[in-house]
Amino acid sequence: MRRLLVVNALIFAVLAAAVALAYYGFSYTTEAGSPERERQMMTDLAEEKVLGIEAFIDGADTKLFRNVQLDPLSNLRKAVETSTAAVASVFVLDDKLELVLGGDYYNDTTYTREKAATFRKWFMTNVRPRLPLKTADRLVRGHVFDHWGDTPYLFSFTRKVEKDRTFYIVVEDDLVHLVAFVFPQFFNTNGLRLYQVVDEIDGRVRYGSQSLDDDPNHFVKVPFSETVDKWVLRVSQKDLTDPEVIARRRVINSLLVGGAVTVIILGLGFLVIAIRRERRANELKSDFISNVSHELKTPLSIISMFGEMLAAGRTKSAEQAAEYAEIIWRESVRLGRLIDNVLDFAKIERGMGVYEFAEADIGEVVQRAIEVPQRRLATAEMTLDVDIEHDLPPISLDANAFTLAVLNLIDNAIKYAAEGKKLAVKLARDGDLIRLSVRDWGPGIDPSEQEAIFDRFYRARSIRLKPIRGSGIGLALVRHIARAHHGDVTVDSVPGAGSTFQIWLPIGDRT
Numbered sequence: 001m002r003r004l005l006v007v008n009a010l011i012f013a014v015l016a017a018a019v020a021l022a023y024y025g026f027s028y029t030t031e032a033g034s035p036e037r038e039r040q041m042m043t044d045l046a047e048e049k050v051l052g053i054e055a056f057i058d059g060a061d062t063k064l065f066r067n068v069q070l071d072p073l074s075n076l077r078k079a080v081e082t083s084t085a086a087v088a089s090v091f092v093l094d095d096k097l098e099l100v101l102g103g104d105y106y107n108d109t110t111y112t113r114e115k116a117a118t119f120r121k122w123f124m125t126n127v128r129p130r131l132p133l134k135t136a137d138r139l140v141r142g143h144v145f146d147h148w149g150d151t152p153y154l155f156s157f158t159r160k161v162e163k164d165r166t167f168y169i170v171v172e173d174d175l176v177h178l179v180a181f182v183f184p185q186f187f188n189t190n191g192l193r194l195y196q197v198v199d200e201i202d203g204r205v206r207y208g209s210q211s212l213d214d215d216p217n218h219f220v221k222v223p224f225s226e227t228v229d230k231w232v233l234r235v236s237q238k239d240l241t242d243p244e245v246i247a248r249r250r251v252i253n254s255l256l257v258g259g260a261v262t263v264i265i266l267g268l269g270f271l272v273i274a275i276r277r278e279r280r281a282n283e284l285k286s287d288f289i290s291n292v293s294h295e296l297k298t299p300l301s302i303i304s305m306f307g308e309m310l311a312a313g314r315t316k317s318a319e320q321a322a323e324y325a326e327i328i329w330r331e332s333v334r335l336g337r338l339i340d341n342v343l344d345f346a347k348i349e350r351g352m353g354v355y356e357f358a359e360a361d362i363g364e365v366v367q368r369a370i371e372v373p374q375r376r377l378a379t380a381e382m383t384l385d386v387d388i389e390h391d392l393p394p395i396s397l398d399a400n401a402f403t404l405a406v407l408n409l410i411d412n413a414i415k416y417a418a419e420g421k422k423l424a425v426k427l428a429r430d431g432d433l434i435r436l437s438v439r440d441w442g443p444g445i446d447p448s449e450q451e452a453i454f455d456r457f458y459r460a461r462s463i464r465l466k467p468i469r470g471s472g473i474g475l476a477l478v479r480h481i482a483r484a485h486h487g488d489v490t491v492d493s494v495p496g497a498g499s500t501f502q503i504w505l506p507i508g509d510r511t
Helices: 002-031 035-067 073-081 115-129 176-187 244-314 318-349 364-369 374-379 399-418 474-484
Strands: 086-094 099-106 142-148 151-162 165-173 193-199 203-206 219-224 231-237 358-361 383-388 395-397 424-428 433-442 487-492 501-505
Touching: 002 244, 035 073, 035 151, 035 165, 035 176, 035 219, 035 231, 073 086, 073 099, 073 193, 086 151, 099 115, 115 142, 115 165, 115 424, 151 176, 176 203, 176 318, 244 318, 318 374, 358 364, 364 383, 364 395, 364 399, 364 433, 374 383, 374 399, 395 501, 399 433, 399 474, 399 501, 474 487, 474 501
Parallel strands: 383 424
Antiparallel strands: 086 099, 086 165, 142 151, 151 165, 193 203, 193 231, 219 231, 358 395, 424 433, 433 501, 487 501
């Protein structure tokens, strides 16, 4: 499962890097397109921005017009303050274009009481005559934008009829609020475009970049038509000739391309390694199946043969019959242990919990374990020295699993180190640890393979050349069992001088 996750992650990384390169290529191709295409794209973008801003202002003002009622007029302030319109002041005029009693509103952040009175007089004298109120369509927003002195003003207005009474609503849109809070919602200052709103009456930049090139060939402009008529939006591509921009872009491109290429190369390299390992794992699995099949077949054949001889009564004496029965028993034990190994290993491969911990005397567990292979030792003409320290503290242990680990170490020694004719098992306390050592005087293990022998399905090269069958999972199980007990297994071996396998387990609470 872990290998599958790693391979999937590598595939995703390679695909992501390829997509990044494709995006870079597309971006580069787009930027290298014709100037006419780029200019048309900027024009379309500018028109979209202008339409968006004007639709926002028109919608907010129209909604405010609908909410203002002549009777009662006392709802004027509430209607304004609950609207989304950017309002500096509001005037409600009757059918004679006179100010209705209480029909004026002033934004407190824009006008003080004294300024409001002055502005009201100025509005009635200078602005009202210029508004085409009499010809205004009912509930249709009209507007007038101009400079009075050095100050630009935008007035939106409409005509309403309520209970056969005609009146007019005039809204002074708050240009300061629009520039400071509405415009930024429509312009991305961190993108590839520069935006600038210019007042063509006095040439002042009302919003946006102050450094936009004045050359008309380097920008497009779109006028506002339904709101601030004398203002135009200019859109330009960011100056790619700026040394700082070029340097920054070069760094970004280098990082993007270099990173993507590096990820692809490393990903492909890791994938090649993973494929080779998977192929090797498949070969090992094939060897494992072949070896396990042979190991299963051998005891089954022996059991079948001697069982058939007993069943047919082909024995010369009771002693010979007992010998045949003992052989059958010994081979059945061997067969059962092999099957236990395979089943436990299959559970571990599936990630299933196979351990049941309980407080136990590890000395008794080891003592019972070394009694099982006595007949195999006698058959192989090997001796076994046992040294178990007394009064070892009880530890949390899965007795069956630990017995299996001890048996695997002893079986390996009998199988692969029989020529040493001797084994030694030692169990002792070492500080906060308990160490179990299984030593043989066999041919030893090459230093380059001393870590690999604990991998699943792995068999040492020297063993592969001999007619000795094995599953390649015994030591992998030993390590898994040791680590499940919060310990580990190690090997100390010198070629020609034997090997010592050690399982160490901690003493104390390991929850």
